[in-house]
Amino acid sequence: MTPSFPDLIFQVTGVESAPLLAALHEEAFAGGEVWDADSFTSLLGLPGTEALVVLKANEPAGFILTRTVMDETEVLTLAVRPSFRRLGLGKSLVEQILPKGKIFLEVSISNNAAKKLYDRCGFIKAGHRRRYYRDGSDALVLVSTPSE
Numbered sequence: 001m002t003p004s005f006p007d008l009i010f011q012v013t014g015v016e017s018a019p020l021l022a023a024l025h026e027e028a029f030a031g032g033e034v035w036d037a038d039s040f041t042s043l044l045g046l047p048g049t050e051a052l053v054v055l056k057a058n059e060p061a062g063f064i065l066t067r068t069v070m071d072e073t074e075v076l077t078l079a080v081r082p083s084f085r086r087l088g089l090g091k092s093l094v095e096q097i098l099p100k101g102k103i104f105l106e107v108s109i110s111n112n113a114a115k116k117l118y119d120r121c122g123f124i125k126a127g128h129r130r131r132y133y134r135d136g137s138d139a140l141v142l143v144s145t146p147s148e
Helices: 013-028 037-044 091-098 113-122
Strands: 008-013 051-057 061-071 074-079 102-108 124-129 139-144
Touching: 008 013, 008 091, 013 037, 013 051, 013 061, 013 074, 037 051, 037 061, 051 091, 061 091, 074 091, 091 102, 091 113, 102 113, 113 139
Parallel strands: 074 102
Antiparallel strands: 008 051, 051 061, 061 074, 102 139, 124 139
């Protein structure tokens, strides 16, 4: 069960939020594969792509970026600022998108925290992508199907 936060606000944002998303992504993935504002602008310009930002006490704490085609949604990235981690915000973001239908995502085999999060949200392994990331690491393909 996700903790209840009366000070959480979820906002769907568009292309105008690209600089904010880039800043949050850079903070969340410092030292890793970081996406810039141009990347977010390009992605958010595609049909079916949206960003959901979570604010805690009116401060941007994280976001999830998804792309939906028909009844399938792909999580492109999920980022929570380090100072807001371990508060259930990542799980809250994932739970917000679960009603979209079947959800797919890739997660690094070395990202144990993310793998635990997705497991708690009901995702199961659907595949394995060798050398998926720029650093040569593998990814697990996970899927969640909506409950009937």
